[in-house]
Amino acid sequence: MSNARAGAETVISVEDLRKWYGEVRAVDGVSFDVGRGEVFGLLGPNGAGKTTTVEMLEGLREPDSGSLQVLGIDVARDPGALKERIGVALQTAQLYPMLTVTEVLELFRSFYRRSLPSEQLIEFLDLGERRNGRTSELSGGQRQRLAVALALVNDPEVVFLDEPTTGLDPAARRALWELVKRLQEQGKTILLTTHYMEEAEVLCDRLAIMDHGRVLEMGTVNELVGRHFQERTVFFSAIPGLSDERLAGLADVTGVKHDEGEVLLYSRDVPATIGALLAATESIGAEPENLGVRRATLEDVFLDLTGRALRD
Amino acid sequence: MTALIALTIANIRSYLRNRQAVFWTLMFPLIFIFLFGAIFTGGNNSIKVGWVDADRSEASAQLRSAFAQVPIIKLVDLGQSDALEQMRHGDVSGVIVVPAGYARSAAEARQDPSRQANVIVYTDPSQISARGSVMQVTNGVLAQVNLGGRLPAIVATARDLQTQDLNAVSYLTPSILGMALMQLGVFSAIPLVADRENLILKRLNATPLRRWQLVGSNIVMRLLIGIVQTALIIGVGAFVFHVQISGNPLLGAGFALVGALSFLALGYVIASFAKTEDAANGMVSAVQFPLMFLSGTFFPLEQMPNFLQVVARALPLTYLSDALRQTMVNGAALFPLWVCMAVLVGWSVVCFGIAARFFRWQ
Incomplete structure (x- = not known):
């Protein structure tokens, strides 16, 4: 500290x-x-x-x-x-x-x-x-x-x-x-x-x-x-039929979290992860909605520390 | 000291800008006085008036028949000493005396405008309604009798007679002062609890302001309001209802002060146990209504059932009102003054002690 x-x-x-x-x-x-x-x-x-x-x-x-x-x-x-x-x-x-x-x-x-x-x-x-x-x-x-x-x-x-x-x-x-x-x-x-x-x-x-x-x-x-995430966060609306195990197995993904209907993938290589994600969703006939990328924030840190979101 | 003064000024400003609060604290007791004053001094349609004819002449008999024609008064023929005695006991509301020699002076007055004949009218200044009626009737009758003369030949000389027993308004005025001081103190719990609920006390506690300064400014403000209330109540009693204020003003003021303090202490006790403003409102009502009705505020203790008299003897307002009646209007004593003082001082000490132990600032 x-x-x-x-x-x-x-x-x-x-x-x-x-x-x-x-x-x-x-x-x-x-x-x-x-x-x-x-x-x-x-x-x-x-x-x-x-x-x-x-x-x-x-x-x-x-x-x-x-x-x-x-x-x-x-x-x-x-x-x-x-x-x-x-x-x-x-x-x-x-x-x-x-x-x-x-x-x-x-x-x-x-x-x-x-x-x-x-x-x-x-x-x-x-x-x-x-x-x-x-x-x-x-x-x-x-x-x-x-x-x-x-x-x-x-x-x-x-x-x-x-x-x-x-x-x-x-x-x-x-x-x-x-x-x-x-x-x-x-x-x-x-x-x-x-x-x-x-x-x-x-x-x-x-x-x-x-x-x-x-x-x-x-x-x-x-x-x-920095202490919690070297990665960036790829986020999109949750897709039924896409299990956490499958998501965790995508290229360069280091962690999967859920936050109020949103899936967060922590990625070491964003293009590789998104490419793999698109391939995976296409294979089940879906498409990721509200897809985006951001740096990890304090929100992610809190989520990582406590397993729940900070905002109420 | 500056903080104490500044806080007192802030409290007074807040209070004065709250029109409703001002209205209720200052007008509520006055409404009671006007209400009960009107009930106790109005009333009977026909007013009994003692008629004393010391002249026993034709002229005095004529005057009597002129008075007898007025429907709202009922004449009772009496000797002078009997008449005044009956008036003191409240059997008649006024006494009209036709003095010996009336016939002669009336006749002389009709010849010589510089002379006048007199009729003496006794009324009680504290019985304003009866007094007004008697004087009005007298003036009306005499105006008729005098009709034709260029200057009034016969005039009424008004005399005051204080009736022996405390009349209702005289009883009420000090009692209502006691009630007002009680309410002033007990109701102080409500803004105090509100300040705590709104975290104002907590915010003040985060400044170097001392607690005694906070409590002190609150008490000073309440006492200042109490002084205004006292002046208003005594003023209305004395000038509107002609209550004879007599007694020891210093002692009366002392009792008003100690009384106000003891009920402020009670207010602090309520504020110590009420967690919310609503709770404080409920507790204040629960405390003030029994105090108001069981402490002999509106009628003497002796008129209450025995078991309620026992209750009344346990209530501090009984002692404050009794002391105020004794020191303001020479009321009959229920308790010696030193007992009243001891009860009020004891009550203050116990209540402030409880408040000091249990009052929470946040």
Whole structure:
């Protein structure tokens, strides 16, 4: 497993973190480090333990065991000092629906010893038009930008974003991705959770794939994909009468997977595999539909690790 | 401190912008006062009025027959001391006294416009409906009798007489203040649970904001609303229904404060055990209706069946309302004031203790 980027100071350090709720092992021995200026992602399906992990880092939940250090602060020992220096965006539905954007920002500024001017945050998050509008009247994307603005009120060194784009339309999602990149340019360290593979690929310098409270794999996107697949993926709609054994025997195929009515062939030599596939389908009087080729993705990695698809 | 103030201001803004919440917290108790005030002060079509004729002249007899022709009043002939005594006991709603020498001064007044004859009218300012009727009838009759003269020869001199027993509105005003303070506290559970459900409490917990600041701002806001409520209720009682506010204002304010705190504590207990806003709504109803109806809010405890009186003695609102009646309108004491204070303080301590133990922020 790779460590934080070489040379970078470690600002988040998680070691053998555990949190059980009765029999449910929400977090079951999680360890990772995040270097200063990194965007680190926890990728996994709902219930994988991502949010529980992040909330323990934010001082909102107490771990059963394990050690947590953020910015050199022992989270368990001094959550108050920690909270001055981190920013948090929860998957919160709504904060103070009756107040305006400016009023909520001013309210949150009052909680911190040091804070940025509201106008600067409004500018940065492109909320100018809505500054005097009630938060209940914001669109989903604006609401999420306000949540990020609130996370930035104290100009934190570390920002936690929990599922920042869940429920957003594609345009709003892209706008938020831009925002995260700008935060990284400012030198902030960002820990985000997501169950969108594409989001993890676009944003994260490194990521940990989580499932059932454990980290299954960790590294950069290229490392993760390269570790699992030297091959490319040939995909097509499943054809009845073409057995997995037959497919596995096709030229240069190293693996066969099924994903929601789609067959995935991992191939060392795409032209050879497709040629063999066409011959095989012709022999049973069929034709592969929706045939295509792609590089392996995080989705494939997750499928390979757990035997099921990440997207729900 | 800045955080506490900022959060209090944010809470007040949120509250004031929620028109429905404002309407219900401020108007609901007033609706009760108006409703019961109207029931208890309106009513009987004919009003009994004591007639005291100290002049025993032809002129006074004529005046009596003029009054007797008015259908909505029923005259009862009495001696002056009897009449006032009966009025104190509520047997008559007012007393009209024709003073000795009336015939002569009336005759003189007809000759000399600078002079006037007097009729004295006693009414109770807290019985507004009866008072209004008696005064209206008197003025109407005298206007007829005076007809023809350029200036009124005979005028009514109004005298106030506070009846001995607490009349209904005087009883109700402090009771409804108690009820309003109870609701203010108990209902605070609902937004609190909603904030927890919407993860607002969790989000605040991720900032350096201290929990005492959060709880403190909530309590300060509720107490400020309580002050407005108290002013409104006492104002309506005093100025609309002429309730005589007498007693110890400092002691009354002290009880209002401790009472508000004890029911806020109860609100926190509810918020500790209600997992959802719906559950909180149900629990609030389950708590506030018995408190409202069994604590002697609308009628005195003695009028309830014995077993309910036992229940009432276990309810904190009984003690708050009793203390408020004692300190605001000189109501008869059910319990000594120190007992009321001890019960309310004890209740606050126990409830805040339970809440501190069981309240969850997320």
